[in-house]
Amino acid sequence: MPKLFSDPEAIAEDIIRDVGTNLVVGLPLGLGKANHVINALYARAVADRSINLTFFSALTLEKPKPSSLLEKRFIGPVIDRLFGGYPDLTYAGALHAGALPPNIQVIEFFFLAGRWLRVPYAQQHYISANYTHASSYLLSRGLNVVTQLVAKRVVDGATRYSLSCNTDTTLDILRARSDGQASFKLIGQVNSELPFMPGLGDLPGDEFSAVLDSPATDFPLFAPPAEPISDTKYAIGLHAAGLVPDGGTLQIGIGQAGDALAQGLIVRHRDNNQFHAIMKRLAPGTEQLAGLQTGPFEKGLYGVSEMLFEAFLGLIEAGILKRDVDGVMLHGAFFLGPKSFYRALREMPPEQIARIQMMPVSFTNELYGDEDAKRRARVDARFVNNAMMATLMGAAVSDGLEDGQVVSGVGGQYNFVAQAFALQGARSILALEATRQAGEGTQSNIRWNYGHETIPRHLRDVFVTEYGVADTRGKSDAETIAAMLEVTDSRFQNELAKIAKDAGKLPKAFEIPAAHRENFPDRIAAALKPARETGLLPSFPFGSDFTDVEQRLIPALQLLQEAQRTPLKLPGLLWQGMTQPPDAAGLECLARLGLDRPTTLAERAYRALVNAALVRSGAR
Numbered sequence: 001m002p003k004l005f006s007d008p009e010a011i012a013e014d015i016i017r018d019v020g021t022n023l024v025v026g027l028p029l030g031l032g033k034a035n036h037v038i039n040a041l042y043a044r045a046v047a048d049r050s051i052n053l054t055f056f057s058a059l060t061l062e063k064p065k066p067s068s069l070l071e072k073r074f075i076g077p078v079i080d081r082l083f084g085g086y087p088d089l090t091y092a093g094a095l096h097a098g099a100l101p102p103n104i105q106v107i108e109f110f111f112l113a114g115r116w117l118r119v120p121y122a123q124q125h126y127i128s129a130n131y132t133h134a135s136s137y138l139l140s141r142g143l144n145v146v147t148q149l150v151a152k153r154v155v156d157g158a159t160r161y162s163l164s165c166n167t168d169t170t171l172d173i174l175r176a177r178s179d180g181q182a183s184f185k186l187i188g189q190v191n192s193e194l195p196f197m198p199g200l201g202d203l204p205g206d207e208f209s210a211v212l213d214s215p216a217t218d219f220p221l222f223a224p225p226a227e228p229i230s231d232t233k234y235a236i237g238l239h240a241a242g243l244v245p246d247g248g249t250l251q252i253g254i255g256q257a258g259d260a261l262a263q264g265l266i267v268r269h270r271d272n273n274q275f276h277a278i279m280k281r282l283a284p285g286t287e288q289l290a291g292l293q294t295g296p297f298e299k300g301l302y303g304v305s306e307m308l309f310e311a312f313l314g315l316i317e318a319g320i321l322k323r324d325v326d327g328v329m330l331h332g333a334f335f336l337g338p339k340s341f342y343r344a345l346r347e348m349p350p351e352q353i354a355r356i357q358m359m360p361v362s363f364t365n366e367l368y369g370d371e372d373a374k375r376r377a378r379v380d381a382r383f384v385n386n387a388m389m390a391t392l393m394g395a396a397v398s399d400g401l402e403d404g405q406v407v408s409g410v411g412g413q414y415n416f417v418a419q420a421f422a423l424q425g426a427r428s429i430l431a432l433e434a435t436r437q438a439g440e441g442t443q444s445n446i447r448w449n450y451g452h453e454t455i456p457r458h459l460r461d462v463f464v465t466e467y468g469v470a471d472t473r474g475k476s477d478a479e480t481i482a483a484m485l486e487v488t489d490s491r492f493q494n495e496l497a498k499i500a501k502d503a504g505k506l507p508k509a510f511e512i513p514a515a516h517r518e519n520f521p522d523r524i525a526a527a528l529k530p531a532r533e534t535g536l537l538p539s540f541p542f543g544s545d546f547t548d549v550e551q552r553l554i555p556a557l558q559l560l561q562e563a564q565r566t567p568l569k570l571p572g573l574l575w576q577g578m579t580q581p582p583d584a585a586g587l588e589c590l591a592r593l594g595l596d597r598p599t600t601l602a603e604r605a606y607r608a609l610v611n612a613a614l615v616r617s618g619a620r
Contacts, residue, residue: 001159001205002188006214011187012040014210019144019185021051026138026146026173026184029058029110031336032166034147034189035087036217041147042090042104049103056138058110058409060092061222070606073593074550074557078225082339082545085220095122107141109134110409117405128399131306131412132365135172143184146170150188151196152213161208163201163358164194168306168333171200171360174207185209193221195345199357223339225546226310228539228554229260231532235282235466235524236431237261240384241268242279242292243429243462243469247299247323248380250315251364251416254307255386257431262311263541266318267531269296274536281527284468284515299323304378306364306412308332308356310341310542325377327354333361338545365415367422381426383416387454387463388432389445392481392500394460394472395453396430402451410454417459427473428461434489434519440566444492446484448499463487467519481506490519549592552585556613563613576615577608586614 005011015037016023025041027033038055045053063083066075094100100121108122109129116122129137148170150161163170176182190213196202205211229237237260244250244265252258268275276294300322303312312330315321321329335341335358345353367374388407389397398413400406420428435442446465460472460480470483481500485493493512500506531537544551563569582590590596595607 002208003210005210005212006216008036008040008212008217009043011037011210011212012044015041015145015185015187016044016051018209021048022142022144023051023053024138024142024144025053025055026143026169027055027057028148028166028170029168029334030061030166031222032149032164032170032334033057033061033089034149034187034212035089035219037147037187037189037212039087039090045104046101049101052103054105054107054141055091056141056143057106057108058134059112060089060108060115061112062092062115063088069602070557070560070593070610073595074553078546078550082223082225083220086222087219095119108409109137110411111406113408117407123404123406126406126409128406128410130365130410130414131168131361132415134361135169135176138169138173139176139182143173143182145185145187146173147187147189149191149194150211151194152190153196159205161188161190161203161205161211162194162196162198163203164197165335165358167197167199167201167358168361172362175360188212189217191221192218193342193346195342195348195353197345197356197358198350198354199359201358221339221342223337223342223545225338226259226540226542226544227256228551229256229263229537229541231525231528232433232466232521233257233260234264234528234537236433236464238264238267238278238282239464239466239469240429240431241265241275242294243427243464244301244382245293245380246295246297246301248301248382249378249426250301250303250321251305251381251383251385252307252309252311253385253413253416254309254411255431257386258309258384259311259541261384261431262315263537265297265315265320266541267536268294269318269320271536272296274531278528278531278536281530282524284518297322300329302377302379303330303332304364304381305331306333306361306415308335308358310337310344313341313344314542324355328357330356331359331364332356333359333364338543340543340545361412365412365419367419375423378419378423379425381419381423382429383420383426384429384431385413385416386432387430389447389450390430390432390463390484391447391449391453391457392484392496393449393477393505394457394463394480394484395450396432396455396460396463397450397452398430398454400452400454404452413454417455417461420461421459428459429464430455430462431464434465434467434487435492437562437565442489442491444489444496446488446492446496448496448503466521466524467516477505478507478510482510482512485512486516488519490517493517493519549588552614553589553592553610555617556589556610559617560609560613563609570609573612573616574605574608577610577612580611580615582611582614586611589614
């Protein structure tokens with residue numbers, strides 16, 4: 001049985017006494033980090049420079065850090081409400097401050113998106129890795145300690161611990177240990193909010209060397225609130241929903257588009273006529289509808305996804321995710337989500353939770369190992385992941401910038417693209433917004449070329465933007481370019497087509513079809529408006545941790561943020577807000593930001609701007 005501790009400093013001292021002063025510590029990706037144990041080890045190494053401490057990690061979670069006055073007033077109470085008791089990871093603060101001691105290293109293979117841009121230490125110590133390779137890199141570095149947040153249960157007098165949210169790499173390295181290929185101490189920290197997940201991650205106590213278990217070190221799980229789904233994301237999700245066949249297999253990557261896809265599938269299943277109507281408005285030509293999968297789900301889908309998140313529970317509730325594979329309808333490798341998601345898993349009846357199994361990442365992300373069974377299960381698989389940019393010839397940019405700065409990481413994207421080509425009937429679907437804001441201007445996310453790529457063009461398959469679907473698998477370069485231009489924002493089509501023609505990759509006589517020359521945001525908003533107004537496409541389809549007032553404020557603050565990128569728009573907003581008094585709902589929103597009784601010139605200006613933004617966003 002493991003040694004039990006109630007004091008983080010004591011368990012850290014025990015680890016050092018057992019392992020020595022050269023510590024190579026594996027931290028699970030995201031939610032599963034044992035924060036108190038990690039912070040205690042960090043503090044010991046700071047105090048004693050003879051200790052060499054290396055943290056090998058991914059997706060270090062941090063509380064949001066608002067900057068402007070409005071951000072602080074809006075997000076501040078949300079942070080207190082959702083993250084107030086979450087213990088910060090001390091090493092993250094030291095990294096941001098450039099104050100990491102020389103005897104401590106932090107190495108990550110996946111970043112919280114954008115959080116470590118222009119932080120030299122983090123960028124220099126990043127390892128570019130497929131998710132499935134991370135465990136082997138850990139072992140090659142001499143891993144000797146693994147710390148993990150766990151759930152606890154006593155069964156017939158024996159204590160068992162669940163790896164719960166992070167079976168991903170931990171199960172793979174535990175297998176290596178049982179095969180005699182590794183030697184490390186597994187250290188647990190019990191958390192009362194963590195769901196006890198059945199399956200391979202349900203471990204007996206003797207798998208652990210030590211466990212920290214105390215009310216004093218219990219803490220609320222990191223629970224990022226769901227973001228509202230924009231028109232752009234909904235359009236992408238709906239197009240992708242038309243690519244998923246009944247009886248197939250579904251994987252969804254990290255990001256807001258996953259919620260949009262899931263809600264699109266639910267509308268398709270529950271209100272098929274409305275789904276058809278939405279798609280006819282959304283698709284630029286009826287010829288696109290011919291190849292869509294638009295029927296309800298009679299056989300249902302089987303899910304196999306490295307990330308399990310709340311939208312999957314929505315698909316189960318809707319009767320879409322129901323195709324069994326050996327009694328299981330959903331296999332995942334890690335999870336992260338809002339408080340309601342964790343609560344739903346904790347309260348799920350045993351017979352239902354048994355059909356959701358957490359597995360090693362080697363199971364979800366690749367075919368090796370019991371390959372025949374995986375091939376039989378992963379019928380007509382659709383692997384849906386996000387990209388930041390794509391080139392006209394079908395390369396995808398998902399994790400970094402052309403100057404080498406890493407935004408996030410490769411993670412499992414390449415793994416799933418590879419599966420899409422290895423499995424009969426499978427497709428890789430990469431979703432991206434057609435444009436992005438850059439300063440005061442708009443830039444196309446579909447480019448002629450780019451100085452970095454995550455997925456090379458010889459693995460091009462399906463791309464989805466808000467403007468439609470580009471099927472590029474097995475197509476020539478000219479056919480690929482033509483397909484990508486059809487889903488490009490029309491403000492950039494002519495320029496990109498000219499570059500391709502000048503390069504000799506597109507015939508000089510080529511013309512973009514008229515049906516695809518109206519790719520503008522206003523058309524997307526108009527196409528989705530009826531479904532938005534009837535509640536088929538809500539901003540928060542799977543619930544929200546934001547209050548009703550906060551939900552009304554969000555679109556107004558987003559509108560104001562966009563206006564700030566174009567300062568010439570601000571005087572009009574300011575004048576409107578000063579001359580049009582707020583109604584009762586507007587006053588409630590202003591009070592939430594502390595702007596109901598402004599006392600300074602800055603507060604008066606913000607009050608007017610927010611008041612106008614509430615009117616224009618329809619929140620009043």
